[in-house]
Amino acid sequence: MLNQKQIRDCLDQMGKMFPEAACELKHSNPFELLIAVVLSAQSTDALVNKVTKNLFKKYKQPEDYLAVSLEELQNDLRSIGLYRNKSKNIRKLCEILIEKYNGQVPQEHSELVKLPGVGRKTANVVVSVAFGQPAIAVDTHVERVSKRLGICRWKDSVLEVEKTLMKKVPKDEWSITHHRMIFFGRYHCKAKNPNCDSCPLLDLCREGQKRMRKQEKATQ
Template structure:
């Protein structure tokens, strides 16, 4: 396991690789971001970004999603996985925003997670990206990289991964580190074909060392 110092040294290397890492979901306000993150569950940001330009042109505010028939909204997001449940959740959360928050997206994570289709990860992304609050959202990339590098244990739950990262990383770097870990996992330390042979973190990565050993003996 990497200690606090080693963890931050590894993150410094990742920061050099991806200094401009940021949220890749296209949005222009907190409400659009919330919708985009809900749509991105078990789906790539790239696919969501193909759908949202026309979606955000058609639906400007929560009232627009509430007013449209469910079938029409389903049709508008049909190319995205789980589009039926996502359409239902978007209509429900829009209704909640109108009834409880005057149509505005709440800033508090505890309020966000009460909205339909919004889990802890989604809430963390919204509070961090839309409102500038320090947060670490653990998606598949963050979880995979944290475990491969040995920042966290293999058996850790998503919540345990988040808590460990929060303990080991200075609070002011939570949001930046979250984006950098995503970029590192999305473009370098990929699930199926990580680029171990050219990885600057190979010497500290338990998964990478194991893979390279197999490669050499094989």
């Protein structure tokens, strides 16, 4: 396991590698962000942005999602994948926003997670990105990077990963750290072919060193 100073070194290096790390889901208000994050489950930002470019022209407020048939919304979301669940969730979610929240996106994490299709990770992204509250959303990248580096244990749940990060990282750095880890995971410490060769964190990374040894063996 990495100690406090080693974790600090990791985060600083990630900051140098990706100084511009920020939310890549295109949106112009909290409602659009909420929709985009719900759509992003098990999909990619690039694909979500492609779909929302047209989607947000057609659907500007919660009422607009209820004004069309379920089939029409499904058609508009088809290319994202998981589109049946997502269509149904978004319709119900819009209904609740209108009935309970005056058509606005609630700012409280505890309220957000009550919405269909919104779990802990999605709520964390919304409060952090839309409302500036400190949060660490643990997605597939944050989880993989934390486990490879040894910030947490392999068997830890996503909630345990989040708790560890919240304990090890100062609260005023939660949001930026979360984005740096995402960028590091998405563009460098990738799931398939991580760039261990050119990784400034290699001396700190047990998984990276294991991979390098394996590579060494294979090229003999």
